[in-house]
Amino acid sequence: MKLPESRIRTIFARRPVAYLATVGAEGRPHQVPIVFAYLNGLFWSPVDGKPKSGTELTRVHNLRANPWMSLLLEEYDEDWSRLWWIRIDGEGSVTQPANADAISALEEKYPQYQEIPVLTESSTMLCITPTKTVSWCAR
Amino acid sequence: MKLPESRIRTIFARRPVAYLATVGAEGRPHQVPIVFAYLNGLFWSPVDGKPKSGTELTRVHNLRANPWMSLLLEEYDEDWSRLWWIRIDGEGSVTQPANADAISALEEKYPQYQEIPVLTESSTMLCITPTKTVSWCAR
Numbered sequence: 030m031k032l033p034e035s036r037i038r039t040i041f042a043r044r045p046v047a048y049l050a051t052v053g054a055e056g057r058p059h060q061v062p063i064v065f066a067y068l069n070g071l072f073w074s075p076v077d078g079k080p081k082s083g084t085e086l087t088r089v090h091n092l093r094a095n096p097w098m099s100l101l102l103e104e105y106d107e108d109w110s111r112l113w114w115i116r117i118d119g120e121g122s123v124t125q126p127a128n129a130d131a132i133s134a135l136e137e138k139y140p141q142y143q144e145i146p147v148l149t150e151s152s153t154m155l156c157i158t159p160t161k162t163v164s165w166c167a168r
Numbered sequence: 169m170k171l172p173e174s175r176i177r178t179i180f181a182r183r184p185v186a187y188l189a190t191v192g193a194e195g196r197p198h199q200v201p202i203v204f205a206y207l208n209g210l211f212w213s214p215v216d217g218k219p220k221s222g223t224e225l226t227r228v229h230n231l232r233a234n235p236w237m238s239l240l241l242e243e244y245d246e247d248w249s250r251l252w253w254i255r256i257d258g259e260g261s262v263t264q265p266a267n268a269d270a271i272s273a274l275e276e277k278y279p280q281y282q283e284i285p286v287l288t289e290s291s292t293m294l295c296i297t298p299t300k301t302v303s304w305c306a307r
Contacts, residue, residue, distance in 0.1 A: 045242040050197035058189035058197050060240040062253050101199040105185040109280050114201050141248050167189040 032113055032164040040077055040115060041067040047137070048101040049074070049155075051091035051121065059087050062157075064132035065100075072100060072117070072157035073131035075148055089123050092155065096120040100157060113166035119159040127154040169243065171252055171303040179241055179254060180206040184278070187272075188213070188241040188294075190230035198226050204239075205273035211239060211256070211296035212270035214287055228262050230295065237258040239296060250307035257297040266293040 030072055032040075049063045065074040076089060092098065100117040136142045171179075186219040188202045191270040215228060231237065266289055275281045 039278055045246070048187045048199060048216040048242070048244070050199045050238070052191050052195045052197050055236070056191045056195055056234050057236040057257065058191050059257075060187060060189050060199070060238045060255055061192070062240070062242045062244070062251075095195050097194070097196040099189070099197040099199045101187055101201070103185070103201045105201070105282075106240070107184070112201075118196065118198075124307055141246075145248070 032166050034035055037115060044102050049088060050085050050099040051088050052095050053091045058117050059091055061088055063140060066131055066138055068131055069136050073128060074155045075135060076153040092121040092123055096122060098151060110167045115164045117159045118161040121155050121157045123153060124156050125153045126150045127152040171305050176254060176303055182209050183241050188227060188239040192226050196229055200227055203278060205270055205277055207270055207273050212267060213294045214274060215292040217292060230232050231262055232259045233283045249306045254303045256292045256298045257300040258296050260294050260296045262292060262296050264292045266291040
C-alpha cells in the first residue's frame with residue numbers, strides 16, 4: 030500500500046533523518062545518513078558548516094559528476110504491520126553560499142543546532158529536487 | 169571516531185534493519201530497507217518468499233547488471249552525541265534456492281517469521297560480500 034499524501038507531508042516535515050545514496054566512479058553506490066529540511070518541494074541538507082578540510086566529501090564529489098540521487102526515509106518497528114518507507118528519486122546539487130531560508134528551517138527543525146551552531150551562510154548545502162516519490166506501508 | 173570492532177559485531181548481529189543501495193541504468197541509485205542475517209562474514213537478505221509476480225524487484229534487476237552495492241546501518245538519536253552509522257561497501261549476488269543456514273539465522277533473528285512463514289528454500293535471497301566497512305560515531 031502507498032502512504033496517504035498527508036502522512037508523507039508530515040513525515041517530510043518531522044522525520045529527523047534520511048539516507049542519501051549517490052553514485053561514484055564505476056557505478057559504485059555511496060550512502061550516508063543526513064539531516065534535512067523540506068521547503069517548498071525541495072530537500073535541503075547541510076554538508077558541513079566548518080571550513081573545508083581539503084578533501085571533498087564523497088556525497089559532494091559524486092553529485093558534482095552525477096546528480097542522480099535517492100533519499101530513503103524509514104522507521105523500523107518490531108510490529109511489521111506498522112512498517113513504512115518513502116523513497117525519493119531525484120537530482121542533487123551543491124550550493125554555496127547556503128540558502129538562508131533553508132538554514133532557518135533547519136534551525137527550527139533541529140534544536141540541536143542551538144548548541145552546535147555550525148550553520149552559516151557560507152556553509153555548503155545540498156539541494157535535492159525530487160523527480161519521483163514512492164511510498165510503501167504494510168497496511 | 170570509528171566504532172569499536174566489538175560494537176560493530178553486535179550491531180551486525182542484532183540491528184533489525186539496514187538500507188540497501190544498488191545502481192540502475194544511467195547511474196541512478198535505488199534504495200530499500202532490508203532485513204538481514206549476518207553469517208560467517210556475509211549478509212543474507214530474503215527478497216521474497218512468494219512466487220514471482222512476473223516483474224523482477226529493482227534491487228535484483230540492478231544487482232544482476234551491476235553487483236556493486238552499499239549497506240547502511242544507523243539508529244537515529246535526538247542526542248547527537250550518541251549517533252553512529254556503519255556503511256558496508258561490497259558486491260551483491262542473487263541466489264536461488266536460498267541458503268538453508270541463512271534461512272535458519274533469519275528465523276532466529278526475526279520472531280516475526282514464525283507468523284509470516286514466507287522463507288522457504290525455493291525463496292530468492294541476496295548474498296552480500298563486504299569489501300569495505302566504514303563506521304562513524306560522534307564519541
